[in-house]
Amino acid sequence: MNRSKTNLLLAALTVLGILLTSCEKDEGTNTIPQGTKKTVTGEISENTLWAAEDTIFLDGFVYVKPGVTLTIEPGTIIKGISDTKACLIVERGAKIEANGTAQKPIVFTSDKPAGERKPGDWAGIIICGKAPINQTGGEAEIEGGTGATFGGSDPNDNSGTLHYVRIEFAGYEVSNGNEINGLTLGGVGSGTTIEYVQVSFGRDDSFEWFGGTVNAKYLVSYRAGDDDFDTDNGFSGNVQFGFILRGPEEADKTDASNGFESDNDASGSSNSPLTSAKFSNITILGPYATKDQQNVNPNHKYGLRLRRNTRLSLYNSIIAGFNTGLYIEGPSKNLYNTANGPEIKNCIMAGMIKNYNVKTDGSSLTEQEYDAMFTNGNNTLFDENSQLKISNSWNWGNVNPLPESGSPVLNGASFEGLTGFEQVSFRGAFGSTNWTAQWCNWDPQNTAY
Numbered sequence: 001m002n003r004s005k006t007n008l009l010l011a012a013l014t015v016l017g018i019l020l021t022s023c024e025k026d027e028g029t030n031t032i033p034q035g036t037k038k039t040v041t042g043e044i045s046e047n048t049l050w051a052a053e054d055t056i057f058l059d060g061f062v063y064v065k066p067g068v069t070l071t072i073e074p075g076t077i078i079k080g081i082s083d084t085k086a087c088l089i090v091e092r093g094a095k096i097e098a099n100g101t102a103q104k105p106i107v108f109t110s111d112k113p114a115g116e117r118k119p120g121d122w123a124g125i126i127i128c129g130k131a132p133i134n135q136t137g138g139e140a141e142i143e144g145g146t147g148a149t150f151g152g153s154d155p156n157d158n159s160g161t162l163h164y165v166r167i168e169f170a171g172y173e174v175s176n177g178n179e180i181n182g183l184t185l186g187g188v189g190s191g192t193t194i195e196y197v198q199v200s201f202g203r204d205d206s207f208e209w210f211g212g213t214v215n216a217k218y219l220v221s222y223r224a225g226d227d228d229f230d231t232d233n234g235f236s237g238n239v240q241f242g243f244i245l246r247g248p249e250e251a252d253k254t255d256a257s258n259g260f261e262s263d264n265d266a267s268g269s270s271n272s273p274l275t276s277a278k279f280s281n282i283t284i285l286g287p288y289a290t291k292d293q294q295n296v297n298p299n300h301k302y303g304l305r306l307r308r309n310t311r312l313s314l315y316n317s318i319i320a321g322f323n324t325g326l327y328i329e330g331p332s333k334n335l336y337n338t339a340n341g342p343e344i345k346n347c348i349m350a351g352m353i354k355n356y357n358v359k360t361d362g363s364s365l366t367e368q369e370y371d372a373m374f375t376n377g378n379n380t381l382f383d384e385n386s387q388l389k390i391s392n393s394w395n396w397g398n399v400n401p402l403p404e405s406g407s408p409v410l411n412g413a414s415f416e417g418l419t420g421f422e423q424v425s426f427r428g429a430f431g432s433t434n435w436t437a438q439w440c441n442w443d444p445q446n447t448a449y
Contacts, residue, residue, distance in 0.1 A: 052075035052104070079109055120171045128149065133151035143184070162194050194217075209232070236273055281429055287300050288351060289321060316346050322353070326370065348408065349379065351384055355381065403431070
């Protein structure tokens, strides 16, 4: 080869090397080479980008370390490797920026092929922040055996963004009462954005908040194994527009499975901050599309289980299709809809096998006291789900959550005395707009990823 051709070849190789180097790193951010299957394990210790062209596999506990931002492109698929306790843990001081779109949601799911996935194939997502919690000392180790710590003194702490994200087939039980949920939020602050997140076919809770001040909108819990929304340790954020649909067969193996479960803490203390979150425009649908629904797991229990000194409030919402609608127990039982107490207001309850859980030992309200409290909150009771005119919401696998024409849920909302909520006229999660369209998946078991 003559000298001129050799020089041209060397020049071309040099340019190619520069281009490859620039593709691999961009201003200090690690970028996975395009079109690859990448297994991630251990610690993410520098700013990292997961690209949509790639498939990410989580192997065991994966920690985003303090000071580090993990950025995930719209449309990225992340698979937890089965039997490795695959879990993404965003530590205090770290950030996740998962900004999907309705057309290109970010999906966390099982690594198993379509038709073989099951709840608990992988562990889930844990985000830890520096916002206040009510555990002694102001911080604690999060459930799940990861060793991650949550809590602090900054209510405005920012752990990043989850926007148009799906979490499927997650959940891991270390021991009874010590689990990893679909999405666990520990001491997460109000600077964090949580919007348009669907958790489906989780082995444990779909969403659990341990303290913190984070607000959230447009949440979906679909066919959860245990509770759909679980609040503890002083959670005090606002959550608006949530859709819960339980499947007849999916329920916890050993514990009651509920739409909402709320405690101040595990002992029912008065430790502050109190669990005082406010939820509005939530549609909470149990496994009974009708009262004669077949094949319902007997561990499906309550639409709302409010216990252990909680102060959680619920407004402008629908609770329907459960074995029992409402159970308020322990120190919380005499607080609801009293002066300066927590509230259940302008809600609709329908289609229950029984409306209230009444204990004869005095640990709950009596039937008459439940009725008086419910009526005092301007709430409405219907005997059958059909009276709500939302029957297509129970089309498991092909859900249409919009109310039909003439539905009583299309009006009756009130936001008197409330701040921080979008004011709408309808009760429940939906008026005339189906905000689950495009990005939610009602049949992830048979989706090819």
